[in-house]
Amino acid sequence: MFIKWKKFTYHHKKKNHLLKFVFFSYLYSSMESNSSIDEDNPQQKKLKLLCDLIDHTQNPSPPIITLSDDVIEHIISLLPIKLASQSSILSKRFEKSWQHSIYLCFNFLLSKKYSQSEIADIVHRVIIGHSNKKIETFQLCLDSNRLEDLIHIWLRIVLLKNPSVVDLDFLMGRPYAGPFVVPFQHFDIESIQHLRFAYCVLNFPTEKFKNLHFLRTLVLRHVNVKPNFVKTVVDNSPLLESMDIVKCYGLRHFKIYASALKFFKKLKIADCYRLDSAFVDAPTLRVFHFIGKPRNLDFNDRMYELQDVMFNFTIVPYAVPKNRMEKLMPFVSHVRVLTISSTLLEDLCSTLEQGKIKGPKPYLWYLKEVQLLMETSSFLNPYDIINFLDKCPVLERFFFDMQSFAFDRTCQLWLLNDKEKFEQYEKQLPFLKLVKVSNFKFSEIEKQLLRFFLEKAVNLETLAIFGMRNYRFTKKNAPAIVDLVNLLDSWKTSPTAKVNVYRYRHKEDGEILPAHQDFIKYYPYY
Known part of the structure; x- marks a missing residue:
């Protein structure tokens, strides 16, 4: 029945012992993750017996208790379909597992x-031949062109x-095929x-x-998306926890009244180009991410649970309201993680009024991570x-x-207004431990900014610079980079601070990745 994947596994029949090891090590990994086997857990005991049974086939020494077909089928049913299909070559008992x-x-x-066409054939054979009465997850990523029926x-x-989880992705057909019409009543x-x-x-x-x-x-x-869909979802889904709306069209005014939802934690809106207001x-709500045009965005006064916020407002060719960030800041006063675009920071930090620059008020007392x-x-x-960082004391x-x-x-x-203020800044940043600068251009002003962090962050641990x-990092500019690192080392106040300069595509360590890195990289793909 499962022709394509059997072709893949057919060439490995001579290495059944290796497949047995890989297959059941995958099963046994669920127990290893807990570092010990719970003898009171019946599922873990059955899984251990099954692993011991396979070990006995390789080295038949002590007697072993064989498991019934129902137990084996239940264990295999918990595997992804690809791995479950590979188990069919282990023995005749697993032929239709x-x-x-x-x-x-x-x-x-x-x-x-x-x-x-081959993927459609695989999916069709699996669904038609599926004999279990239950499906937990159904995920389909396919070009729907000529396959609608x-x-x-x-x-x-x-x-x-x-099913509990349904994931339908037909983006592979863009732009040659139209969107797939989903019969939502089903x-x-x-x-x-x-x-x-x-x-x-x-x-x-x-x-x-x-x-x-x-x-x-x-x-x-x-x-x-139709205009009334948000209200319909909120009114009829009392257990709703998360909602993501990415590059959806047809939605001009987004309004969500979720005061009756007790579990609603995440809301993400990205690149809805026709959206005028929200x-x-x-x-x-604890997590709110917004990527798009700087139109009208407002919150209710009771947004006290927000901890993770992104305001990535893109540049637009038309006039936008002033002091937008100053109006939004009171709603994010308890935020721990914040990503902000420079268009908003301009409204907050450098509003030019009659030749005078007004500074922001101290709002973010709990903020621990900022991405600009x-x-x-x-x-x-x-x-x-x-x-702006001066208003983030921790x-x-x-x-x-x-x-x-x-x-x-x-x-x-x-040079006219702010250089002297910058040089006379005397406060320290005692809690700052990590500074990462991306797309560094090696200009003198950028070096002065790095010097500020090295001198004021007395407990700094890492300064990472990405070109x-x-x-290009070549032999010609290698001495200049070495001189830059030595210069930065001479400025640092913290004895444990590490200064590193990397290429643009250097594989980054997980410790120097921002919290919103996945969201920024993931959604532009679509």
């Missing part, structure tokens, strides 16, 4: 080995088995807890769901940056991504 898998995941990795048949079969079942749609057209009900009341996660990417009323994303047309200078990690920005455009304002994309 893949038919009982409850995790049917056909992700984008299949497209690296098979064509779209077949996909509808698959969905009818899968949804009859009450998804209105009680078992579904996590829904993810990509490049689909959803016909949401206008008033209420019939049975979809246990929904916890909703992710929409490249989906035509209003959020969610007292339990610079725009090309920004006019921030080093003093504006440290003036800051521990600072990430500064210059992108294509250069301080040269702000040189005149820097520009087009800056």
Whole structure:
């Protein structure tokens, strides 16, 4: 039945002992992660007996208790479909074991080995031959072009088995195929807890769901969203915890009133280019990420639980409201992690009024990590940056991504107004331990900013500098880089501080990655 993956495993029949080791080591890893086996846990005891049984086949010495077929099928059903299919060559007992898998995941990795027609054949054979009454997860990443009728048949079969997770991704068909039309009435079942749609057209009900009341996660990417869908989801999903809306069109005014939701924690909105305004009323919200145009964005006064916030406002060619960041800051006064674009920081740190620069008020008393994303047309200078960091008294990690920005455009304002203030700054940053500067251009103003961090951060542990994309580390500029490192070492106050200069594409250590790194890199892919 499972032809394609059997072809892959057929060439390894002479190495059955190796496959047995890999297969059951995967099973046994769930117990190893807990460092010890719980003898009171029946599932772990059965799994240990099964592993001992395979060991006995290799070295038959003491007697062993054999397991029934039902127990083996239940264990194999907990494996992903690919690994479960590979178990079919272990022995005749496992020949049709893949038919009982409850995790049917056909992700984008299949497209690296098979064509779209071959993937459709694999999916069809698995779903038609599936004999388990339950499916826990169904994930499908496919080009829906000319396969609409077949996909509808698959969905009818899968949804009859009450899945908990449904993930449909048809982005592989863009831009040659249109979005897949999802019959949302078929998804209105009680078992579904996590829904993810990509490049689909959803016909949401206008008033209420019939049975979809246990929904916890909703992710929409490249989906035509109707204006009333947010209200419909919030009113009919009391257990909703997370909502992601990425590059969705058809949505101009986003309003969410989630005061009745007791578990709603995450809301992410990214690159909805037609979005004009957004209003959020969610007292339990802890994570809010926004990437898009700087239009009207407002919160309810009761947003006291926010701890993780991203305001990445992109540059637009039209006039935008002034003092936007100053209006938003009171709502994020308890935030621990913040990513902010330079367009917002300009409104807060350097609002020019009758030739005078007004500084920000002290708001962020709990902030521990800041990531600053610079725009090309920004006019921030080093003093504006440290003036903002001065309002974060317990800051521990600072990430500064210059992108294509250069301080040269702000040189005149820097020399006239702020250079003297910058040099006379006397406060220290006692909690700052990590500073990372990306797209470093080796200018004198940038070096002065690094000197500030090395002298004022008395407990600094790491200063990581990443060069520009087009800056090459060659033998000619190697002495200049060595001289830069020596110069920075002479400025540091903390004896334990480490100064490192890396290439642009250097594989970064997990310790010097910002908390929002995955979100920034993940969503632009779509």
